[in-house]
């Protein structure tokens with residue numbers, strides 16, 4: 001495991017080998033066959049958007065790596081006095097901190113910061129762009145249940161347009177050799193998706209019996225900005241993962257959701273809490289994946 005991670009901005013920018021290295025490192029950590037010791041490292045978290053899972057998971061991962069997590073409260077930071085983001089991150093870096101974890105509503109902000117500071121920057125979700133640690137934990141969870149993903153068929157279902165998770169899943173899964181299909185309302189599937197070498201599903205109920213996993217995405221009501229959505233009832237009828245749809249899946253097929261869930265819209269509670277879902281496995285695995293990312297960024301420095 002000699003390869004080093006300079007930053008973790010997106011799965012688009014990582015080669016297949018590095019993705020496998022991160023997944024293997026996370027597996028060793030989970031099996032207690034690898035110990036990560038980042039004593040005296042200081043990891044700063046900048047969350048410009050709400051989060052429960054990612055923020056806490058990075059905080060727990062940091063502590064389990066014996067490093068110190070520092071969470072900046074954006075509301076009470078000097079940004080409120082007019083300081084620029086650039087000045088802010090340069091000042092944080094000047095305090096000899098060791099890594100920055102950044103979530104922002106604008107795609108490209110973590111990449112921009114990574115060009116301005118000399119410490120590793122980890123993207124915790126930027127706009128509609130990417131959420132690499134989520135993509136990796138989804139892939140890790142799929143591999144745990146399905147084995148090697150090469151040739152496996154994965155469906156990403158829902159609001160593809162506004163989902164950074166969808167983009168990270170697509171880039172990562174393709175690099176693991178999986179076949180990827182997307183499904184959702186026509187106006188929530190961006191035209192750029194055609195460049196991603198994925199199949200766009202035309203008949204969900206015919207596709208479901210062919211897939212090995214379904215990653216169900218949240219409708220991002222906060223990001224619709226003028227896009228006309230079907231009513232909640234129509235959405236559930238056409239694209240919701242209901243018990244009836246679940247029954248169309250192969251016996252071994254699994255259901256994922258990155259959270260938070262809109263219960264009764266994209267995912268019925270009977271499915272969200274049922275035996276095929278691996279949602280809490282995803283959450284647990286997120287800690288191992290984030291420990292692996294921190295280790296590959298900061299070990300041997």
Ligand code: CP
Nearest residue numbers: 051052053054258259
């Ligand atoms: N999956 C995810 O990013 O959840 P949070 O928004 O709670 O971090």
